[in-house]
Amino acid sequence: MIRGDMMWQVGLVTAAMLAATDPISVVALFKEFTVSKRLGIIIEGESLINDGIAVVLFGVVVKITAESLGLTIPTLDGQGGNVQTLHVLGEFLREVFLGTAVGVAVGLAMSYLTSKVNDHLIEVALTAIAAYGSNVAAMQLHASGVIAVVVCGMMVGNVGAKHGMSPTTREAVFSFWEFAAFMANSFVFILIGLEIRLSGLWADAGLIVAFFVIMILVRSVTVFGVHNLVRREDLRLKKPWLPVITWSGLRGSLSMVMAMMLLVSATTIAEKNFEYANMAAKEAEASAKKIADDSSQKQEEKDVAAKAAADKRKAADTAKAKLTQVQADEETSPAKARRDTILNIVFGVVLLSILLQSTTIEWLMKRVGLIVETREEIEYEMALARRQAIRCLVDNLEDAERKGTLSHGTFEILHDRLVERREANDKRIAEMLEHTPTLNELELQMHATQLRALEKQVYRDLEKEGDLDYESMESLVRDVLERNRPSNG
Template identity: 45%
Template sequence: MGLGIEVQALWLLIIAAAVAMFTKYIRLPYTIALVVVGIVMGALDLLPQMLLTPELVFHIFLPILLFEAAFNIDILDLQKNARSIAMLALPGVLLATTVTAVVTYSGFQLWNGGPDFSWGHAFLFGAIVAATDPISVLALFKELGVTRRLSLIIEGESIFNDGVAVVLFGVLLGIAQGDDFNLLSAGRQFVVSVVGGGGIGVILGLAMAKVMSLVDDHLIEITLTTILAFSAYLLAEHLHISGVMAVIGAGLMTGNYGTRWAMSPTTRVSVSDFWEYAAFLVNSVLFLMIGIEVKIVHFGPLWVAVLLAVAAMICGRAAAVFCTAPLIGKVDKPLPGSWQGVLFWGGIRGAICMVLALSLPIDLPLRQLLMAMIFAVVIFTLLVQGLSLKMVLHKLGLIRGDSQQSYETSKGEVFAVGRVQLELEQMVGRGLLSQSNYELLAPRLQDRVKELHADLEEAAAEHQNAVAEELDLAEERLLHAEKDGIKEAYLAGIISEKVMKKLLSQVDERFFFLEISTKKRGASTDPKESE
């Protein structure tokens, strides 16, 4: 007798938890370990085939993954790298899709006796494998101390190229099913879908932040964010615009404005933990399913198509990174060659590719072939690129040495002790600590602060580039705070609209000069040092 769906789900949770605990003791990313375990389970037929319906995958899994990713992006960091991310996520995805499609279609045309693979299938495949998944990459970056800006670019690119790729998937799926194609109409549909979806998400996110400001209960606010994630997706899809971009917009607004305006510190932690767990759960199921589904797809007879798919994906990613890098250098701080190499090789495919593959209509011509090609790409990037990325980072000299980690450690200690000082002052103010005990503890803490600042200054002397980057970031945050203060003064009736616009214009001008000076410094600095 076969296992019921509830028992299968329970076993998936048990396996995911066991793998997560096991990876704490081995140097293997969690997502890659899940795929390996899934492949073994599939080969040994330990679990029967589990069919994930397109509705479940698209309407449940996708909003959870995208909302959690957007929720955790700092919008100031996003703005600082917006030009680089936008170039990779829009022209980069379009270029990757096109190059992948051309290579794939050409390969099938040269395959004597191969399947009748149309342009529609080629572009559909290109759009699906254009979506990257940075989970294992970012985990490795955190472990090795890779520079913050590179991590932000990879994470930001992934979120928005997922959105663009899913919209492209929707447009191109109709072509693969035999619908008439009009380039102008498809382009208009694409732009309206992306912009309209993002706009709906931003509006809903800000509106929900206002609602959450009326309550202070972490359970209610978790429920409200859940409602927001799914309602943004469903409303946008009902309006025939991108539900994916709507979820991203809603997640960005909630994570950056809702958490500041509407949530207490306790609620903020609870909401963040809830979404972290939800994403962990969905990713665990999807990455296990990647391995398990391998037994369903028969790669043997399709080895030519599988090799072609991997080669086409590599060509598409190379075009997306190396062709957009010169353009990024014109609109933002240039990307060092070593960073371009990591962006190329670190373009891991994962959950979103699986979501799109599993959502292909059952009656789509050549569906099994497409599934085999997509699974092959995902497994190749996870097992080959994912496992070799650490070696690539070493070869390119992007792993921070002990001295750089010493500087970061000093900064972390200073930050932590600053919070201790604040807590000490609050304890006295709330009557939780007597004045006599305060006078006993405060001098000790002050001595500790002086020691840590001295250590930080000593470490900073060896890392002038990091200090300069830190100064740029501080100036940028102060300018944002100044803009917020001007807007608050206008809303409070202290200044007129005309004065507000004048003052904001002056701040924007200082923003412009800060960006110019930052870009020049980045261009004149040795790449290895700036990294």
Template identity: 30%
Template sequence: MRERLESLLLVLAVGSAVAIGAKRVGVPYNVALVLMGLLLVVVDVLPNTPMDPEVILIAFLPVLVFEGALFADADSLRGASRPILALAVPGVLISLLGTAMVATLVLDLPFPAALLLGALLSITDTVSVLLAFRSVRVPHRLAAIMEGESLFNDGTALVLVVLASRVVASGTFDASDTFRALAMAMIGGAVLGLAFGAVGTALLRRTPDHLTAILASIVLVFATALLTERLHASPVIAVVVVGVVVGKAARRLLEPSRVLALEGFWETSGFALNVLLFLLVGMQIQADMLVREASSIGLALIALHAGRAVAVYGCFGALRALTGEVVPLRWQHVMLVGNIKGALSMAAVLSLPSDMPYRDRLVTIVFGVTFVTLVVQALPFARLLKFLGVAASSVDAGLDAAKATLIAARRGQAELDDLLAAGLLSRKEHAERRAAFQRRVIAAEGALQSPQGEAVRDHLTDVALLTAQKAAVLDAARRGLIAAETASAHANELDREMVKLPHEGGH
């Protein structure tokens, strides 16, 4: 036990050093960790530490899922709910079936095993995508769709892995039973997530300080995951819903210092687990296996992207035909290329019973596909966003700083006015401090007077006006002033106008 713990701590220490170095040189840290893990095993510097799938699925996954959901913008997810659900439910099924059909033809796998491969490869890893989004600005709605899909996709995909593995083990497939089990797991996960989210909100409201708030959130996450699994629902979907509900409630109910502490804890926890996971991923991959099975891995990649292409273009085509909601074609290309695999696919395939037919070949293919997508797709993904014209034009850093200064200074002035009105600030101090803020405002506005700055201001104005209109319409529906259907239609129209806006800088 001691040796295992020491080995794990050593891996975490090495991973942390690699992640810090990768961030300094601007390389996606997950790709650097995978490559370093492979290198360390090849040169026999570190022992080949096994990746326990049970630990990942029970202990790591709830933390990673909750951390992602906690930071998600609930309003943005709701605004992009149709594309998200299209990808996370029918999209996953279509991708699975498309991948399975191609895999049956090119990999000579029986259809049940190909179905299982499709389910394993339908699990997404968006760490690479979100890292690219942080370095290259993309439209907010595109980021919301991809983030939302990743949050809900894993729950659907993991349920499908379990169902497909049963088909492989039994050799029989009952479509009605399978779809019934899938629906029950997903609906049950969502309902239980809402229930636990309400409990979590009540708990957070009653915590006396940030330490108890963090402790309550830890208990909430693992209680949700374990109890939901006991009830045969999807723990991933339940934890996602809890994260979104609790995140929104915390920002509304708790003081900023407590929210920052809560978010800081979960962000640090998620980063540490990702560091450990991606280094372990690299340590599981064997170089000779990649060479020996190169043809199978290449064919599996063809099957993977064929299935994903059918899912993305097909679902959004149907969405446009049925609802009129448009997802730009360039965004769809991004979602196809952003189909990157990660630790969760590897954990899922390792969790298959050791005596399951075709298990060894599935492990080899999933490991190989994970490695190739991380290195070949994730590494140049930020540059690909620019090539596809999805990334916003490179707004000058000075203009970005000017925007931040202007927003902060205006907010500071408004707060000073409130303090003066409440009698908590003298007129003299109010005038002095407001003048200091005004100097910042003048400097920032001066920076935004350039032609490029004018374009930035126009873009900000357009976005702010459309966002305000949408918020007003949705609020009116919540208050019963207009019908929900009317509000939804009007909000969709505003979303379409938002999509048509040029990127910042006029491109």
């Protein structure tokens, strides 16, 4: 136990929530600095697999601890009960493997459909249907909806996108889901902000720091331990990668979503009881009214129906009173206090992870040599930026002189100064290129990327104006992408 009054079940549920990683900022950093592709796949792949496994594990742990903590999640209907080890293991495996099967089936089916359609709007809609459909299908089969959606996305991204989508459709699909992920993350942080009280975070600051430190230590032991167990050199991770993999395990929105799913069992059960009792009362009252309006029914039968309806309504009123009492007592209940503690710990750890890990990962990557930026490269980038700035200043000055808002004498003085700066900067660039010819690749890559984007946009504009048919536009865009592939390899 980390704190004397904290139940071990609270630690277990919290650990299950924090098992999910969210290294999106790290992966973006890898793409920016062209870090090893294998390292990026390892970290991103871990996150994909972890998300589904963490959600299933969270559900199992909540079921195990529901009775002792008084907490539940919506899918458990407010009940935990006694569970057996083999039953829990079997349920865990069923959810994982059945969810995977559902995701593969739906993903391949949607990939086939996208190959038969050539409209980017319809194909974007199909990917949304695939995500929702795989989740619903998995939940109906009592499998993991999250794992089904993750696997479905992998199928669509690796099969449908490569073999059934045009370049324009791929960009539309990726842009749509990138925006959807951004919006979902934003809403999660807003909702958790409404739930959390700063005073609660401060009160549980010790627990938050303890969980964060333990989380990093456990991850470090796992990463370095697995590395030492692997004997084949071609499978072993490079040593500079190990601290980066350890520090890149950021926690994010999924952990907070799971924390917000926690409900007080007593309230959930009372709500269910009232819902069922109220529904039964309405059905009995409707049946009694139907019998009362039927002239062929005997008075005795009408009285029995009326009494049954009255009993059902009385039971519903009792259930409502019980619900009201439970809701009134919830704020001071031990279960509510445990839920608040879990929310504070999870949100605090996520906050620490974002503030510490995401802001220092670049420094760590430079420290271990994964990002190598020489002094010459930095100076060359600054010289290119300076050249661009001087050109803008000269253009602005000449425009002011043409409009008559600047006297000719002042223009000459300022223009001469800028020309001197431009010549000195151009001379410095030439010297750096003569000393290190490879520096020209920086400028070449930057302008080549801009030109490729401009070329694709021109083809799309021509297609919109009716000067180019859709198939020809797609073929030209595909040619632009194909020309780019050798330079990336």
